[in-house]
Amino acid sequence: MKSCVSLCRPGPNVLLLLVKPSDFTEENRKTLKFILSLFGQDAFRYSMVVITDKKSGTHSTVNQLIRDCGGRYYNMFESDHRVLMQKIENIVHENKGTFLTFTEETIRPKSEHIKPSLNLVLCGRRGAGKTSAAKAILGQTELHSVSTSSECVKHQGEVCGRWVSLVELPALYGKPQEAVMEESFRCISLCDPEGVHAFILVLPVGPLTDEDKGELETIQNTFSSPVNDFTMILFTVESDPTHPAVGNFLRGDTDIKNLLQSYGGHYVVLNINDKQQIPELLDAVEKVRPSKESCSYTTETFARAQIEKIIQQDKHLTTLQSELKDLKTKNKDSCDEEKQSPESRESQVGKKT
Structure with missing residues (x-):
């Protein structure tokens, strides 16, 4: 963004928002709105929607974006492009020739500091409710999907004043x-x-299923012990999360208690239909993040974990080889002693006579 703005110093007079209605989703609109917020709270006064699709029709997300821009839009397939230039000049005139500047603070009260973005990975067995949880966290009813449920998919959006990226791990x-x-x-x-x-x-x-346990073991074996420092459990319900039955189960189920202990007791019970709980969830995420230099699990962390596994496997193999060698030596010594024993020699003499 900074590089883009630097190419039109001291700042852009107009922002043209190119939109293809047939592909423009509510998630795209929120993303675009967040990007514009980096130019300050008046960014939409300097903006106009430019439609790049020949197909006509009503698209609620595009119509909302046009309303955000004060009704300003232009269709690229109009024959007279002088209209576009005239609309651009009108925006410049309405804003008295002023321009936008880039800021790393989004639209927030001045007393409130912008919170850093969050990268979260949702994991769990098939049917655990990862997509429902993602929709609840991002406040979106529809999410981008992939061709197969066996692939990772990334969702993004602004949540409680911060940019959140959610990756669903199959x-x-x-x-x-x-x-x-x-x-x-x-x-x-x-x-x-x-x-x-x-x-x-x-x-x-509910009680952990065999598939739950298999998934937990696979995650642990794949990401290794460092993943424990970055993990919290999200129990999902569709009713009151404070109901006594929920608390009684979490305190009474042995498997769940052991699981919570292995992850430092970090968990939240979330009613996926209650948006008011999302700030509580993000606060819980902040408490999970280690208060040390390594505050995230990176590709480097993953690589180190795999190298450490190889080293440990190599040590284990060396130990087995050493034990096998010792066993062979003992067996050989035992055979030699048996051949040299008096009973063995007398037996051999007896056979000769």
Whole structure:
């Protein structure tokens, strides 16, 4: 952004928002709105929508964006492009020739500091509710999907005054090792360069299934012990999360208690239909992040974990080889002693006579 603005110093007089209505989603509109906020709270006064699609029709997301821009728009397929220049000049005139400047602070009260962005990975077994959790966190009813549920997918949006990236990690349990490693590395790569600030393990409130346990073991084996420092558990419900039955279950189920202990007791029970709980969830995420230099799980962390596993496997193999060698030596010595024993020699003499 800074580089772009530097090419039109001292700053842009007009922002042209090129939009293809057939592909423009509500998520795109929110992303665009966030980017414009970097120019300050008056950015829309300097903006105009430019439609780049021949197809006509009503698109609510585009219409909302046009309203945000004060009704200003232009269709690229109009024959007279002088109209575009006239509309641009009108924007400049309305703003008395002033220009926009780039700021790293978004639209917030001056007393409130902008919070840093968050990169989160949602993990869990198939059917655990990762997509529902992503919709609840981002406040979106529709999310970008991929062609297959076995691929990572990244969602983004502004949540509680900060930019949040959510990566859905597909279920890993039962997959070939190559596929597990590929998707695991890809999910970390989608959070480059900052890395993953927190892994959110999504579980419905209920006893752990064999698939849950298999998924947990696969995640632990793949990302290794460092992942524990960045993980919290998100229990999802569709009713009151403070209901006594929920608390009684979490306190009474042995598997759940052991699981919570392994992740430092970091968890939230979220009613996915209650938007008021999202700030509580983000606060919990902040508490998970280690208060040390390594405040995120990066591709470098992942690589180091794999190298450490190889080293440990190599040490284990060396130990086994050493033990096997000792065993062979003992067996050989035992055989030699047996051949040299008096009983063995007398037996041989007896046979000769």
